[in-house]
Amino acid sequence: QQQVKQSPQSLIVQKGGISIINCAYENTAFDYFPWYQQFPGKGPALLIAIRPDVSEKKEGRFTISFNKSAKQFSLHIMDSQPGDSATYFCAASKGSQGNLIFGKGTKLSVKP
């Protein structure tokens, strides 16, 4: 009930391509879904977040797609760049005060 399952574990994309990372959850009480980006040796930083009242949120080249019925959400990175190479974590929480439950992360490498 508390798990957030993230896939793939690693991803290699050519420059200019689309990177897609998927997450699934089981707890229907979750209502806050952020994505974090982590560069080597640094702490994760909030990238984009969504609540289940919308099916999609876009910020620049980053888009979250949310499917409430399937209990899945995904991160799309359009026109992927080498600078996007990092580890990405999805997360979920119940309410705005609940602890975040993180996925295991996806290591993205964007090849020039």
Added chain:
Amino acid sequence: SQTIHQWPATLVQPVGSPLSLECTVEGTSNPNLYWYRQAAGRGLQLLFYSVGIGQISSEVPQNLSASRPQDRQFILSSKKLLLSDSGFYLCAWSVRDRGLNGYTFGSGTRLTVV
């Protein structure tokens, strides 16, 4: 603006030695505070969280402990380190009611137990 400080950045400690990692937050009051551990190539494991001074919740039983002696100070300790304690330790904070805001993480401490 709010900032989070975590130190030291790197630490090499022998097995059996004590540990003290400190995290402080500036520019906010009554934050929720968190300690996470990230093993090499692994995800983020929540170790402890605190909603107030002296209030510590432990998520994973182990030989680590946490304390919050002041509102914006969070300390991770161990009396005797094990090899398995090696990892990347991250402190994070959030406001009580986050809205669409998530956690803000510190820059981490790379701990190697030898």
